[in-house]
Amino acid sequence: MFEKIWRASLAPLIAAASAIIISSIALIISGNDPVEAFREMWKTIDSTQSVVIILNVSVPYYIAGVAAAVGFKMNLFNIGTNGQYLLAALIAGWAGAEVSLPPLLHVPFVILVAIVVGGTWALIAGILNVTRNVNVVVSTIMLNYIAIGVSAFLLAEFFRDEETGGLVANTKLMPESARLPALNPIFEFFGFDFPPNVELFGFLPIAILVGVVYYVLLNRSLFGYELKLSGLNPAAALAAGVNPKKMVLITLFLSGAVAGMIGLPFLLSDPSFLKYGDAFPTMIGFTGLGLALLGRNHPVGIAAAAIVWATIERATQRLGPIGIPPEIGKILQGSFLLSAVIAYEVVRRRNDAAAVAAAAAATQHERPPPSEPSPIGVPS
Amino acid sequence: MTATIDAQPVGSSGRPSVLASTRFRVLVIVLLGFAVMSAARIIADNPDLTSSGTFGVGLRTAAPIALAGLAGLVAERSGTVNIGIEGMMVMGTIFAGWWGWEYGPWMALLGGIVGGILGGLLMSLATTTFGVNHIVAGVAINLIAPGVARFIASELFLDAQGGSVTTSPGNKGSIGAFTVPFLSGGDLFGWQSPDILGWLEDTGWFVIADAAGLAKGLTTAVTWDVVITIGLFFGVAYLLWHMRLGLRLRFAGERPSAADSLGVSVHTMRYIGMAMSGAFAGMGGAVLVLFSNRYQENQVAGRGFLGLATMIFGNWMPAGTAMGAGLFGYAQGITLRTNPGDLVRTLLLAAAIALILLVVWMLVQQSYAPAGTVAVFAAVTLWAYLAAESPNNQLVFITPYVVTLIAVSIGAQRLRPPAEEGIPWFKGMQ
Numbered sequence: 001m002f003e004k005i006w007r008a009s010l011a012p013l014i015a016a017a018s019a020i021i022i023s024s025i026a027l028i029i030s031g032n033d034p035v036e037a038f039r040e041m042w043k044t045i046d047s048t049q050s051v052v053i054i055l056n057v058s059v060p061y062y063i064a065g066v067a068a069a070v071g072f073k074m075n076l077f078n079i080g081t082n083g084q085y086l087l088a089a090l091i092a093g094w095a096g097a098e099v100s101l102p103p104l105l106h107v108p109f110v111i112l113v114a115i116v117v118g119g120t121w122a123l124i125a126g127i128l129n130v131t132r133n134v135n136v137v138v139s140t141i142m143l144n145y146i147a148i149g150v151s152a153f154l155l156a157e158f159f160r161d162e163e164t165g166g167l168v169a170n171t172k173l174m175p176e177s178a179r180l181p182a183l184n185p186i187f188e189f190f191g192f193d194f195p196p197n198v199e200l201f202g203f204l205p206i207a208i209l210v211g212v213v214y215y216v217l218l219n220r221s222l223f224g225y226e227l228k229l230s231g232l233n234p235a236a237a238l239a240a241g242v243n244p245k246k247m248v249l250i251t252l253f254l255s256g257a258v259a260g261m262i263g264l265p266f267l268l269s270d271p272s273f274l275k276y277g278d279a280f281p282t283m284i285g286f287t288g289l290g291l292a293l294l295g296r297n298h299p300v301g302i303a304a305a306a307i308v309w310a311t312i313e314r315a316t317q318r319l320g321p322i323g324i325p326p327e328i329g330k331i332l333q334g335s336f337l338l339s340a341v342i343a344y345e346v347v348r349r350r351n352d353a354a355a356v357a358a359a360a361a362a363t364q365h366e367r368p369p370p371s372e373p374s375p376i377g378v379p380s
Numbered sequence: 381m382t383a384t385i386d387a388q389p390v391g392s393s394g395r396p397s398v399l400a401s402t403r404f405r406v407l408v409i410v411l412l413g414f415a416v417m418s419a420a421r422i423i424a425d426n427p428d429l430t431s432s433g434t435f436g437v438g439l440r441t442a443a444p445i446a447l448a449g450l451a452g453l454v455a456e457r458s459g460t461v462n463i464g465i466e467g468m469m470v471m472g473t474i475f476a477g478w479w480g481w482e483y484g485p486w487m488a489l490l491g492g493i494v495g496g497i498l499g500g501l502l503m504s505l506a507t508t509t510f511g512v513n514h515i516v517a518g519v520a521i522n523l524i525a526p527g528v529a530r531f532i533a534s535e536l537f538l539d540a541q542g543g544s545v546t547t548s549p550g551n552k553g554s555i556g557a558f559t560v561p562f563l564s565g566g567d568l569f570g571w572q573s574p575d576i577l578g579w580l581e582d583t584g585w586f587v588i589a590d591a592a593g594l595a596k597g598l599t600t601a602v603t604w605d606v607v608i609t610i611g612l613f614f615g616v617a618y619l620l621w622h623m624r625l626g627l628r629l630r631f632a633g634e635r636p637s638a639a640d641s642l643g644v645s646v647h648t649m650r651y652i653g654m655a656m657s658g659a660f661a662g663m664g665g666a667v668l669v670l671f672s673n674r675y676q677e678n679q680v681a682g683r684g685f686l687g688l689a690t691m692i693f694g695n696w697m698p699a700g701t702a703m704g705a706g707l708f709g710y711a712q713g714i715t716l717r718t719n720p721g722d723l724v725r726t727l728l729l730a731a732a733i734a735l736i737l738l739v740v741w742m743l744v745q746q747s748y749a750p751a752g753t754v755a756v757f758a759a760v761t762l763w764a765y766l767a768a769e770s771p772n773n774q775l776v777f778i779t780p781y782v783v784t785l786i787a788v789s790i791g792a793q794r795l796r797p798p799a800e801e802g803i804p805w806f807k808g809m810q
Contacts, residue, residue, distance in 0.1 A: 026531065030531075030535045077515045079463070079515075079519070128785070128788075128789055132788075132789045132790075134785075134788050134789055135788075137461075137463065137515060138688075138689070138692055138784075138788060139785060139788070141685050141688070141689070142689060142781040142782075142784050142785040142788075143781075143785070144685075145682055145685070145686075145777075145778060145781045146778045146781045146782060146785070148777075148778075149774040149775070149777040149778030149781075150774070150778065152774045152777075153774035153775060156774070286519075286522065286523060287523070289519045289523075290519060290520065290523045293516055293519065293520070325531060325534040325535060325538075326534075327527065327530040327531040327533075327534045327545070328531060329527075330526070330527025330528070330530055330531060331527055331528065331531050333523070333527060334520075334523060334524030334525075334527040334528065335524070337520050337523060337524065338502070338506065338517075338520045338521075338524055341506065341512050341516055341517065341520050342505075342506055342510045342512060345506075345510050345511055345512045345513075346510060349511065
């Protein structure tokens with residue numbers, strides 16, 4: 001057990017160390033004191049308020065990470081989660097504000113609309129792939145920008161709330177019945193004190209549920225088995241009777257469906273939004289791609305990555321007043337991601353080579369195992 | 381991923397014929413498209429659709445897209461799928477904004493190239509040396525570059541006069557422009573030469589005036605960075621198909637193991653390809669900085685991805701990439717004209733005419749089912765032309781992406797990417 005955790009966390013630890021080193025170098029070059037910067041960052045996150053804010057921010061990141069991971073698991077690179085969630089949030093926000101339903105039905109209705117819109121949009125890429133052999137990376141990138149344009153067009157022409165005038169366009173505010181209450185009372189029941197004006201948004205349990213469903217589907221279902229098989233070895237999957245076209249369609253629909261939920265925490269539970277509009281965050285899908293890479297497509301890993309991401313964002317917020325550029329947070333995130341990606345690859349190749357060598361040694365007693373070519377491009 | 385060998389030139393079934401060649405067909409399509417534009421211009425009485433001004437702006441907006449496409453071309457030809465062009469362009473804009481502010485426009489161009497090369501080499505370190513999946517590395521570059529840019533901007537521009545975290549203070553001077561004498565009335569040693577194309581354009585004759593508008597647009601007040609961009613296309617085409625280095629670059633993308641067995645260092649080639657790719661992408665960023673005369677955050681706005689689309693649209697060939705960039709640049713350029721709504725409307729008419737012609741052609745070819753689909757599109761477009769008072773700019777924004785998606789869907793079987801692009805390669809691999 002410990003061995004397993006140690007193995008899984010070795011590469012992220014190396015990446016974190018190199019991210020801190022790279023950021024420190026950047027700080028020193030720009031004439032700042034890294035020790036002071038990191039001390040201030042720690043001071044900022046060391047409060048209940050910060051923890052709640054970090055959790056709130058990490059929820060949409062987490063969903064975005066899971067959405068990307070569903071595709072990554074099958075080597076299907078759904079780069080278009082950004083467009084999928086923007087379109088889904090717009091239509092779900094509009095539909096949610098238009099209908100009146102009892103509270104117990106209203107929230108599921110909004111979620112359903114978002115899932116269907118996001119999934120359908122991603123499915124276009126799937127259909128183009130299986131019928132016209134169009135590369136998924138290419139089509140999802142194109143569909144990304146088409147979705148951004150279409151949602152801006154729909155918002156301006158049809159879904160805009162006429163009562164909010166001026167230059168800002170947004171949909172109508174979500175009715176009371178479509179809002180998820182804050183989770184504060186539950187925690188207060190257990191004797192946990194919240195500072196005033198701090199809310200733990202009500203979407204968190206749904207995000208956890210998404211992670212659980214993802215895990216169960218992936219590890220405890222036939223679909224999950226076929227998905228992983230298709231990703232690891234398409235030829236073996238085909239030989240085992242997995243229909244690759246069906247897998248592409250289902251996987252992209254699921255990836256898009258989860259992506260459709262990225263905007264829901266804002267629509268359903270963030271009091272400063274509760275509507276889709278010009279101010280809606282637009283880049284979470286892209287961030288989610290990075291988080292899926294960081295978390296190695298594992299629900300817990302993605303959750304950890306999302307929390308790290310949100311923590312860095314929160315930690316750097318108060319650096320400005322003491323004269324350190326808060327943008328160092330972006331350097332931290334970026335260098336962490338790139339080092340992690342490289343570290344994972346190096347560790348994976350080492351492990352693969354070791355596993356192959358061990359298997360060869362176990363099966364071929366009479367002959368010495370063939371020497372493996374060095375995987376890192378260095379002549380052995 | 382198994383490498384398929386379908387290297388037969390398109391349209392070379394049986395005896396090669398001039399009429400059946402791709403080049404001829406493309407030429408016919410371009411000429412027909414141009415005639416359709418001219419007809420739409422006359423019917424809608426909107427001379428600005430094919431005026432030299434519109435084409436001039438189109439050329440200016442096409443240049444960064446074209447450079448991004450060129451960046452994709454050299455990267456993929458040498459075997460790396462470069463999703464990170466967008467990030468490299470961002471690196472180009474920040475360096476160009478910095479050097480342009482400190483040293484002037486020519487250094488801005490150089491700075492953009494340097495910034496882009498840094499991005500390209502960083503990505504190549506991950507993909508070539510460490511064998512990271514190319515899409516993964518590209519995604520990482522795209523996430524990192526805006527952060528680096530913001531950090532540099534906050535360090536450099538925040539305290540400067542007229543600068544902020546999101547904008548540079550502005551370039552020192554502009555790069556200058558060039559007008560061709562005799563054709564478009566350029567100066568020749570202080571003497572104003574006649575403006576023949578301008579006169580032809582003013583006549584308003586069918587096709588001729590439009591062609592003159594195009595030619596004048598491409599030869600009037602062209603800034604030097606755009607002139608260099610056009611030159612680079614010829615340079616890259618010559619490099620890839622007429623020079624030893626180009627052959628080796630393509631070798632690394634098509635058959636790395638064969639290249640290795642013949643003594644070509646695949647890793648060196650892929651590094652060179654990515655450095656060149658970064659240089660072009662970064663220069664694309666610099667062209668954007670020179671256009672708006674300063675660095676602005678989010679200035680790249682998806683042009684890297686658009687460039688990638690352009691390259692796929694152009695079937696991994698320089699000429700096709702240039703044509704795609706021209707098309708998409710024109711679509712972006714018209715949003716910068718004084719009456720973009722009218723232009724879009726006229727363009728819708730042109731699209732409707734083109735689609736109707738396509739339906740007729742398909743009916744002649746007796747392919748009735750696709751003709752029906754296209755007829756629906758034609759009807760929708762015609763309806764949009766008749767119904768829309770002033771169409772939303774967003775519809776223009778998505779046009780290039782829709783066109784690429786359609787082109788890729790129709791031509792995916794004919795498109796031929798380098799055989800082993802996107803596959804990490806190490807010595808000893810098959």
